[in-house]
Every structure is written in structure tokens, then in C-alpha cells.
Amino acid sequence: MSPKTLYDKIWDAHLVDTTPDGTSLLYIDRHLVHEVTSPQAFEGLRMAGRKVHAPDKTIAVPDHNVPTTPGREDPANMTEDSAIQVAALDKNARDFGVHYYPVSDIRQGIVHIVGPEQGWTLPGMTVVCGDSHTATHGAFGALAHGIGTSEVEHVLATQTLIQSKSKNMKVEITGQLQPGVTAKDITLAVIGKTGTAGGTGYVIEYCGEAIRSLSMEGRMTVCNMAIEGGARAGLIAPDETTFAYVQGRPHAPKGAQWEAALTWWKTLFSDDDAHWDKVVTITGEDIAPVVTWGTSPEDVLPITAEVPDPASFAGGKVEAAKRSIEYMGLTPGQKLSDIEIDTVFIGSCTNGRIEDLRAAAAILKGKKIKDGMRAMVVPGSGLVRAQAEEEGLAEIFKEAGFEWRLAGCSMCLAMNPDQLQPGERCAATSNRNFEGRQGKGGRTHLMSPAMAAAAAVTGRLTDVRELM
Amino acid sequence: MEKFEKLSGIAAPMPLVNIDTDMIIPKQFLKTIKRTGLGVHAFDEMRYKDDGSENPDFVLNKPAYREAQIIVAGDNFGCGSSREHAPWALADFGVKVIVSTSFADIFFNNCFKNGMLPIVLPQEQVDLLMKDAEKGSNARMDVDLEKQEITTSDGEVIKFDIDPFRKRCLLEGLDDIGLTLEKAPAIQSFETQAAQSRPWV
Numbered sequence: 001m002s003p004k005t006l007y008d009k010i011w012d013a014h015l016v017d018t019t020p021d022g023t024s025l026l027y028i029d030r031h032l033v034h035e036v037t038s039p040q041a042f043e044g045l046r047m048a049g050r051k052v053h054a055p056d057k058t059i060a061v062p063d064h065n066v067p068t069t070p071g072r073e074d075p076a077n078m079t080e081d082s083a084i085q086v087a088a089l090d091k092n093a094r095d096f097g098v099h100y101y102p103v104s105d106i107r108q109g110i111v112h113i114v115g116p117e118q119g120w121t122l123p124g125m126t127v128v129c130g131d132s133h134t135a136t137h138g139a140f141g142a143l144a145h146g147i148g149t150s151e152v153e154h155v156l157a158t159q160t161l162i163q164s165k166s167k168n169m170k171v172e173i174t175g176q177l178q179p180g181v182t183a184k185d186i187t188l189a190v191i192g193k194t195g196t197a198g199g200t201g202y203v204i205e206y207c208g209e210a211i212r213s214l215s216m217e218g219r220m221t222v223c224n225m226a227i228e229g230g231a232r233a234g235l236i237a238p239d240e241t242t243f244a245y246v247q248g249r250p251h252a253p254k255g256a257q258w259e260a261a262l263t264w265w266k267t268l269f270s271d272d273d274a275h276w277d278k279v280v281t282i283t284g285e286d287i288a289p290v291v292t293w294g295t296s297p298e299d300v301l302p303i304t305a306e307v308p309d310p311a312s313f314a315g316g317k318v319e320a321a322k323r324s325i326e327y328m329g330l331t332p333g334q335k336l337s338d339i340e341i342d343t344v345f346i347g348s349c350t351n352g353r354i355e356d357l358r359a360a361a362a363i364l365k366g367k368k369i370k371d372g373m374r375a376m377v378v379p380g381s382g383l384v385r386a387q388a389e390e391e392g393l394a395e396i397f398k399e400a401g402f403e404w405r406l407a408g409c410s411m412c413l414a415m416n417p418d419q420l421q422p423g424e425r426c427a428a429t430s431n432r433n434f435e436g437r438q439g440k441g442g443r444t445h446l447m448s449p450a451m452a453a454a455a456a457v458t459g460r461l462t463d464v465r466e467l468m
Numbered sequence: 469m470e471k472f473e474k475l476s477g478i479a480a481p482m483p484l485v486n487i488d489t490d491m492i493i494p495k496q497f498l499k500t501i502k503r504t505g506l507g508v509h510a511f512d513e514m515r516y517k518d519d520g521s522e523n524p525d526f527v528l529n530k531p532a533y534r535e536a537q538i539i540v541a542g543d544n545f546g547c548g549s550s551r552e553h554a555p556w557a558l559a560d561f562g563v564k565v566i567v568s569t570s571f572a573d574i575f576f577n578n579c580f581k582n583g584m585l586p587i588v589l590p591q592e593q594v595d596l597l598m599k600d601a602e603k604g605s606n607a608r609m610d611v612d613l614e615k616q617e618i619t620t621s622d623g624e625v626i627k628f629d630i631d632p633f634r635k636r637c638l639l640e641g642l643d644d645i646g647l648t649l650e651k652a653p654a655i656q657s658f659e660t661q662a663a664q665s666r667p668w669v
Contacts, residue, residue, distance in 0.1 A: 013666075016651070016654050016655055016658045017651055017654045019633065021631070021632040021633045022631075022632075022633075023631070023633040025648060025651060025654070025655075027655070027658050027659075027662070029669050036498050036499070036551075037550065037551065037552065039501035040501065040502065040503050040552075043501070048645070050645075053655075057669075064498075065499065079499075081499035081500075082499060084499070084501060085499055085501060088501055122668070122669070124666075125669065130550055130552075131549070131550055132548065132549050132550040132574055134550075145573075145574075146549075146550035146574050147550060147574065147577070148550055148551075148552035148555075148574060148577060148578035148581060149503075149552040149578075150552060150578065150581035150582070150644070151577065151578075151581070153645065154644055154645050154648065157645050157648075157649070158645065158648045158649060158652075158655060159655065159659075160648055160651075160655055162633075162644060162647075162648065164631060164633075196486055196544055196547055197486075197543060197544040197547070197570050197572075200544070200570050200571075200572065200573060201573070227574075230544065230547065230570075230572060230573070231573075232573050252668075253668030257667060257668045258668075260667070260668070261666075261668045264666070296486045296488075298486075315485075315543075316483060316484070316485035316542045316543055317485055319483070319484065319485075320484060320485045320486060320542075323484070413495055413549075414495060415495045415496075415498065415499070432488075432490070432548060432549075434488045434490040434491065434548060435490070435491060435513065436490060436491075436494055436513050437490050440494070440513060
């Protein structure tokens with residue numbers, strides 16, 4: 001048998017049909033659904049008189065535009081348009097009989113945090129969702145990617161997706177990370193190196209010692225931003241860390257089925273002599289704590305650097321950098337650590353898990369946020385929130401001056417009331433720094449939870465190593 | 469789905485790289501449960517001033533490009549979120565063809581589900597089309613999907629590649645779900661076999 005990558009193996013295990021023109025029909029094991037990209041898809045099913053093909057493999061949760069303040073179970077406390085979308089998801093979930101976690105359920109949260117937490121996401125699966133950050137689930141060695149609403153309808157109706165195969169790209173992070181450097185710095189550093197289109201046409205497999213040393217939370221952070229690098233999906237081969245995380249979760253296999261699953265999962269790795277269409281290698285020790293300075297996730301630099309000169313770029317990036325620097329209100333040559341901020345957002349499917357909250361709380365313990373700073377923590381799920389309260393993290397955040405919110409996507413994409421005002425500048429643990437992403441005219445600097453916590457204390461972008 | 473065969477239209481130049489889906493359709497317009505009516509909000513933050521009036525500097529507000537049906541764009545067009553609202557908004561505005569050196573994967577897929585044709589070309593050819601588009605309303609380009617050709621206003625012909633399946637779906641206006649449901653027996657047999665080999669799924 002010819003050697004295969006992990007992607008090849010998962011792909012082959014899900015092939016329903018291949019036509020002579022090379023298009024394939026791929027079976028989908030898990031379909032995650034949220035309120036923003038699904039209403040038109042369910043409407044399409046209704047109009048065609050179709051059912052959900054596999055309601056047992058379909059999991060719905062409202063996350064994108066739910067408020068993160070108390071009282072949100074009452075639609076009167078939502079904006080009218082948000083309430084309509086959440087009510088539509090409620091109705092669609094019940095009418096079509098899919099698994100559902102409403103806002104009143106402690107298990108509700110960001111769909112990409114709920115899936116793994118509940119054991120819906122398992123190694124070797126295909127996972128899709130009408131959301132680009134579905135890449136998160138690749139951390140389990142599952143082939144996971146975002147789809148549009150038409151494809152959501154296609155998966156609902158058929159439990160398959162028409163696909164053409166991507167190329168294989170290996171991203172290896174060798175060695176170990178330095179103190180203060182986290183999974184977020186890895187994933188941003190990779191995008192800084194490859195660019196936001198560097199992964200276009202590829203599925204990335206992250207490997208190397210530094211990746212192996214990461215917890216599942218960290219691996220999810222890395223894979224989450226594969227999409228920002230342009231890749232269809234990011235993958236990490238499952239290992240003992242993965243199995244230990246999965247075992248005992250509500251929807252993970254049990255007993256004899258666990259043993260059978262484990263036997264298969266242990267075959268899910270790229271063969272030594274597998275073919276890679278592209279290879280990128282980064283030395284773990286060389287990665288510094290990073291921040292973004294511009295309006296594309298590829299605008300990444302170590303916190304010790306300065307705002308670049310647009311003339312230092314080539315091609316269309318010169319104009320884009322000029323526009324970014326103007327939008328961000330920065331000056332070329334300015335030290336990144338001199339940039340003052342007024343808002344801090346800790347949360348999102350990138351960094352809203354328990355380990356992220358622990359890392360931020362470790363910096364904040366016994367400290368206060370800078371006067372006048374607006375800082376919020378939005379746990380990724382109700383269960384993360386409960387665990388953080390149990391571990392005493394919530395108290396640390398509150399004593400430091402952070403708002404302690406309910407679970408949701410919140411200020412990552414600002415579809416709910418958590419938004420930046422024009423000109424406000426935010427240290428954010430989310431995934432996108434696009435113009436207007438966190439609110440019209442808002443300015444976003446992406447970074448790790450520890451770096452965001454450090455910025456909250458000093459009031460400027462800060463090298464977390466100074467506070468450790 | 470609406471068919472796409474040929475188009476003769478005005479092309480608007482948008483040389484900025486990394487035009488993301490938040491730029492194409494900002495989040496406040498995603499709170500709809502319909503697919504239609506988004507054209508008026510396409511490129512909202514670049515297209516309108518804070519008071520709601522049009523920004524005269526934005527390309528699609530210029531008299532020459534108000535009826536544009538083609539966009540010639542910088543690299544990595546459509547990056548960011550999976551929101552199909554982005555192609556819905558562009559199609560509703562009237563844009564049916566986008567040409568760039570590369571597209572983000574999900575946006576690229578979404579276009580084909582909505583009768584739109586995203587075309588990938590090498591840098592030199594995109595540069596040439598960008599120059600042609602800069603001529604304004606005199607620059608009508610012709611796009612012929614069957615022949616896989618773009619003809620510039622000067623009569624220069626540029627060939628492009630397209631996946632044969634997607635080409636057929638566009639030319640015939642085929643409905644993906646209908647096509648897949650014809651393969652229901654294959655799906656069923658896959659499920660029967662998977663229930664044996666991976667019962668935990």
C-alpha cells in the first residue's frame with residue numbers, strides 16, 4: 001500500500017463515491033449548527049419537503065449573537081433580529097429533531113468548544129459547520145472545516161459533502177517553546193511566516209515536538225487558526241493526550257466500543273514516507289510572544305518589534321499595509337510595546353477554554369487592570385465558566401477588574417452587544433483583526449491570553465515575560 | 469440554481485489584497501433569515517459614510533462602475549468567515565464574476581452554489597485585466613464559461629481553468645442536493661458498512 005498522510009487516511013475512510021471528473025462525495029460524521037448560518041438552510045429543506053438525514057449526528061447551539069449578560073433566556077433581553085435568529089434555531093432544532101443546547105443549558109457555549117467538551121468530536125471523524133473556525137476540531141485528528149449555508153443544507157439533506165481533495169502541507173514546530181510563549185504564538189507565527197493565503201488549497205498537518213507537548217486546549221488553538229492561514233483544515237495526529245481528553249466525555253464511546261475505537265485511532269498518523277506538497281518548519285525556541293499590528297492575521301510581529309514601514313513590503317501588500325497602519329492609527333517605527341489600549345477581550349473559540357483562563361489568571365493574580373480599562377472574560381462554554389469559578393479563577397478576574405460574562409462568541413465578531421466603538425483599541429485573544437471586526441472603526445491586536453492579561457494591567461501592549 | 473453561461477459586463481478594479489468577508493458584508497447584516505436583499509449592504513463600510521451617504525471615492529459608487537458585474541480583485545479575495553452572505557450580497561448587487569490571483573477556499577466554494585464564477589489567473593493576467601478595468605465603463609469584458617475565455621475591451625483573449633464538475637453545474641444550473649440524492653443507495657451502503665467498522669460514530 002502506498003504511504004499516506006493522516007489527511008489521506010481520513011479522506012479514504014469517508015469516501016462514498018468518486019466520479020471520473022475527480023469530484024468526491026464525502027460522508028460527514030458530525031454536523032455542528034449555529035443560529036447565523038443555518039436559518040436559510042433549514043428553510044431550504046422545508047421548501048423542498050426534505051428531512052435532516054442524520055439528526056443524531058447533528059448538533060445545534062446558539063452562540064454567535066447571544067448576549068453574554070444575565071437574563072438572556074428572555075428574548076426581550078436580545079435585540080429583535082438576534083431573538084429572531086435564536087428563535088429560528090430553537091424551532092428548527094425541535095422540528096427536525098437534532099441535538100440542541102439552548103442558552104438555558106449549562107452546556108451551551110461556542111459550538112467549537114461544546115463539540116469537543118461533550119465528546120461529539122472524536123479522532124478520525126469528518127466534522128463540518130457553517131463556520132470557518134470548524135478547523136478547531138482538527139486538534140483531535142478529525143478532518144474539520146467550515147462550509148457555507150448552501151453546503152449546510154446539503155449536509156442536512158444528505159449527510160455528505162461534494163468535495164475535491166486538497167493538497168498535503170506539513171507544518172513542523174521543532175523543539176520546545178520558551179517561557180511566556182503559547183499555542184497562540186505558534187499559530188500566529190505560522191501565519192506570519194506563510195501569509196493568509198499560504199495554506200490555500202492545502203490541508204495542514206501540524207507536527208513536531210512543540211506540538212506534541214501541547215495540551216488538547218493548546219492544540220485546538222493552533223488548529224483553530226489554520227483557516228487564517230488559508231488552509232481548508234488543520235490536523236494534529238491523535239495520541240495519548242488526545243485519548244485521555246476524550247475518554248469519559250458524554251458522547252465518547254465506552255466499553256468494548258472504546259477499545260475498538262482506540263485500535264483504529266492509533267493508526268491515524270502520517271506514514272513516514274508519505275508525500276507532502278509543501279513543508280514549513282519553524283524552530284520552537286525561535287518563537288517569541290507575538291501580537292498583530294495590522295488588519296490581517298498575517299500582520300504578526302514579536303512584541304519586541306516596531307510597527308513596520310509599508311515600503312518594506314512588496315506587491316499589493318504595500319497599499320494594504322499603508323491602509324492597515326492608517327486604520328489602526330499607528331506610525332511606522334513606533335514600538336509595539338508603546339501602543340496604548342483601552343479594551344481587553346479574553347474569550348472566543350481560539351482562546352476561551354479553561355487553560356486559556358488559567359494562563360490569564362496566573363498573570364492577573366493580585367493585580368488590578370489599569371484605570372479606565374474595559375476588560376471582559378467570556379468563557380467558551382457554561383461548563384468552562386463553572387470550572388473557572390470552581391478553581392477560583394473567576395474571583396481573580398473579578399478582583400482585577402474584569403467583567404465575568406456568560407458563554408458565547410461575544411466580541412470576537414461583535415454580533416451581540418459586546419462591541420468596540422470607533423477608535424477604541426483592543427487586546428484580543430480572538431482570531432481576526434479585520435477592519436470593523438470587533439465593531440465599526442474598532443482596532444484589534446491579536447495575542448495570547450497571557451499577553452492580553454498583561455496588557456490589561458499595564459494599559460499598553462506588553463511583553464508578558466516582564467510580568468512573569 | 470441560476471445558470472451561468474456568458475456575461476458581457478463592466479469590470480470594477482479592486483486591487484486591495486486580502487479583501488475579507490467582513491468587508492464584503494459586515495456582521496450587522498448577517499442577522500437575516502433570508503438570502504436576498506443584501507446587495508444594498510455589500511462593502512457597507514467602504515461604500516457608505518457614517519451619515520449613511522455614499523462615499524464617492526469607493527469604486528462601486530463611481531458613475532462608471534455602478535453597474536459593474538465583474539470585479540477584478542487583489543490576492544486572497546473572500547478570506548475570513550464562511551458567511552455565504554458574502555456571495556449573496558455580491559450577487560444581489562449584480563456581480564457574477566470575480567477574477568483574482570487567489571480566493572479563500574470557502575468563499576470560492578460558496579460562489580459556485582450561487583451561480584457565480586470566481587476565476588483564478590496568474591498575476592500578469594490579473595494585472596492586465598486590472599488595467600483594462602481601470603478604463604471605466606468603456607471596458608466591457610466578455611466572459612464565456614463554455615470556452616473558458618475572458619475577452620478584454622481590446623479584444624485580447626485570456627483562457628482560464630475550471631473544475632469540470634463545477635463548470636457543468638454552472639452551465640446547466642444544476643442543484644447539488646438533487647444530484648447527490650441520486651446517489652442515495654451509495655450513501656446508504658456507506659452507512660451500513662460504517663455501522664460495522666466504526667459503530668461508535
